[in-house]
Amino acid sequence: MKIGIDARIIYKRGVGRYISNLVEHLLEVDKDNKYFLYLDEKSARLPENINENCVIRRLKTSQPFIFQQFALPMAAVKDKIDILHGTDNVIPYFSLGYKGKKVVTIHDTMYVRPLNIAILKPTLKQRSIDIYNKYSIPKSACQADRVITVSENSKKDIEKHIKIPSEKITVIYEAADKIYKSIDNKDKIQEVENKYGITKPYILISAAADTRKNTVRCLEAFAEFNRQTGEKYQLVITSIGKKELVVTNILEKISLLALEKCVIITGYTTDEEMGLLYNGALFFLFPSLWEGFGLQVLEAFACGLPVITSRGTSLNEISGNAAEFVEPESVQNILAAMIKVEKNSELRAQMQKNGLVQVVKFDWKQTALRTLEVYGGLQK
Helix, strand or coil: CEEEEEECCCCCCCHHHHHHHHHHHHHHHCCCCEEEEEEECCCCCCCCCCCCCEEEEEEECHHHHHHHHHHHHHHHHHHHCCEECCCCCCCCCCCCCCCCCEECCCCCHHHHHCCHHCCCCCCCCHHHHHHHHHHHHHHHHHCCCEEEEECCHHHHHHHHHHHCHHEEEEEECCCCCCCCCCCCHHHHHHHHHHHHCCCCEEEEEEECCCCCHHHHHHHHHHHHHHHHCCCEEEEEEECHHHHHCCCHHHHHHHHCCCCCCCCCECCCCCHHHHHEEEECEEEEEEEECCCCCCCCHHHHCCCCCCCECCCCCCCHHHHHCCEEEECCHEEEEEHHHHHHHHHHHHHHHHHHHHHHHHHHHCCCCHHHHHHHHHHHHHHC
């Protein structure tokens, strides 16, 4: 078979990590089929294990709509692709002569949320992306021969919101990247802490432009947590850049709570730095309101870091019994969990052990093998 993969955002955070690991492991386990990886003009990196059954095509556009709906199907026709896999929630629905099978990976159904609730000050670009997703993701799910999603919770959401029958959807879990692991090198951890001005023990959280990461409630809980612990800790916020910060109220909340001296915003870090930050933290606070999977929970587990996360969405499913669960809309509940974990070193040690056991249940090689089964099933 000739299998085409939309690799436009390969290696970028979030979905890009899914694409890179899926591609690398497909090329490792499958020597029979031929893979065509379709990149755009700005795709910077290529998979590390390119071999003779892999062809790279760089399409002459970086605009997502044009790439996915025009350039991609035209290239698939030219390359005589048997199965075209849309890895970023969308497949071409303007087929432009493409007659092969279509697979789409839908990571979550966040597009069903009103944008003015998800993002406080949406930009024109964010509005246009939202409109595109609201139309294109349901259209892609309906047109696809097979839908892959990353958790049972996301499968239920797809069934509910897009009315896709259960038998058309396959759940295939993601996994933590191999770079995330326990690190004993205290000098390297200290190095990254020095770089970002971390001078105290710290709690690690992840932010985003939209409200789903629950950053404001994390700040409110941390303000009281730090008061009760004698301002012993810093809060380190990762995974959000300056352009994203301006469409949130995170900076205003930090100022309102007088947390300027206690909160550090790292911006985007390298994967290596992120691994070191996981290793150096006291615990990872991740009371997300909505996750299709929750990959950062597995990353923290892999680094031996205790995790406080939300009860509900996919996070129970992914975390098993390894995390401390909270009601994400309750600041008091988040605070209580933070104090509980901070005060009990034996609990933290047990959470570390449970996390390391839980994370090995998720494996990128198995993700690739199960995806290969989906491809094979479409050729019968």
